[in-house]
Amino acid sequence: MQAFIQGVGIGGSLIMAVGAQNAFVLKQGLKRSHSLPIAGLCSLIDALMITAGVAGLGHLILAFPLIKDIASIGGAIFLLVYGAKALQSSFIPHSLGDETSKGTDTLKAAVLTTLGISLLNPHLYLDTVVLLGSISAQFEGSDRPMFGAGAVLASFVWFFSLSFGARYLSPLFQKPKAWCYLDRFICATMWTIAGVLIWPYLF
Template sequence: MVILEFLVQAFIQGIGVGGSLIIAVGAQNAFVLKQGLKRAHSLPIAALCSFIDAVMITAGVAGLGHLILAFPLIKDIASLGGAAFLLVYGAQALRASFNAQGLDTDSTQGADTLRAALLTTLGISLLNPHLYLDTVVLLGSISTQFEQQDRHMFGAGAVLASFVWFFALSLGARYLSPLFKKPKAWCYLDRFIFVTMWSIAAALLWPYVKAMMG
């Protein structure tokens, strides 16, 4: 009975901690939201985001975070590559905001190919070092406070939070479709995505700029 209580407690903590990290506004969430509004392969995108998180969280609980901390070059490559990717994607969103049109769900379905959507999802996810820091390093470090069996339950809770969030965001976006039939709403969303992408890119590049200046 005591063992079951600890397992449930670890699972609930995993949901809480994992959810708080995943729900934070970021490049991945902004992309999932936009594709959900367009109804363009939103469910495969949500599934891929959830799968990536599940793999990373499992790796973190298994102890891979220590490897990332031991080799800073991995973080440098992800930071620079991710910043470049986000700058380009953000610029595209800004350009689109000046040509915003009302959302037509009939014409937007399938507007992007599945391959392009999934490749963009992989880029936004895997080229963002915050993915590794949040899931592998941070969640992995927090999981060490639990015993082996409890640690797995903590990881399972975090994985569940990821699946629930991405599918809820993707499916819930459809209820906002009436609002985004107005061009101005779509314009604001694209500019929000631009600010989000460039802010994250600036945060990734700032340590390197600071080091060059110092």
Template sequence: MEVTAFLKGMGLGGSLIVAIGSQNAYLLKQALKREFVLTCIAICVICDIVLIGMGVAGMGKLIVEAPALLFWIKIAGAGFLFWYGLRAARSALNPGVLKAGDNNPAGDRGAVIAAMLAFSLLNPHVYLDTVVLLGSIGGQQPGNGRLYFALGAMLASFVWFSSLGLGARYLTPIFAKPRAWQILDGVIAVVMWTLAISLFV
């Protein structure tokens, strides 16, 4: 029973986490730039662990019963996603400053941490997926199944974000060309704007 709950949590958690979104897109870009990758991975995993734990513990009901809170999270999230989409679009139009490699000056750690936290916590879909959906399903598991379900979902998060962050370095030869960065930033801009619009559709 515990093994079944664990595998169920890992499967469902993985299917939700792997979906293309702002968090994954930002982590991928930082990984390709090789800037504060472990920090970004840690933030993604820790945020998921906390949110999944809250959901399985029963906090999902509070999210469902607080539409005003979700509304303001949507406002903040949409504004942030639209702003970052503009930044990505501007970078796509200026490929001269986009070069992969180890000789580039590192960005500001504080700014990267703030951005990663924003991508992780200012998206209402994150709460609906982790706290509400995973929480409601995990909470229905009998006995210790609730704990094993949560652990499975948390492990899926750790495996995915670690693989994405640490595996992106193998794409470095492709992104040694400014054109590849143009395409990536263009895709990121579209993803950010699409997510911003989807929050109100």
């Protein structure tokens, strides 16, 4: 149980950090747009990455830095474009009613965006496969998969809580200004992460 609890604590602390994935899940949760599949997909991706890390695949990423380079550059471009769209949206007055009724976000678009934000972010691989994988190496026998199970549970609880808990903020987002601030926050988050990803390749 100690390994499981440590997995929940360490995994949860990594997952809950403000990032592109969390910002996207929050916005879609507020819009009540495909909340279940988005939360499920994010949790599934994390579960697969954590399992891979516990199984020892983190050494593969460290051995082939080209994987990280491709993900970093591709992820930065993706986040810059997504951030620009969020910034553009912040100048268009809209309320929660507009967002939930216009129905422009298809399930396919939501799934592809979730995959892009998740899989093109090298921090996903570094945090789950490499970092959690390295920490799990200190456990022996059945304790190692228990540590991974705890981290996976933390991921599922977080993403579903964030996605479905966002609706409790609905009264605040009836105001157009609130959406303006959220879109600009998302833009700042996306561009900051993109900058961090691409900075080492500029200098």
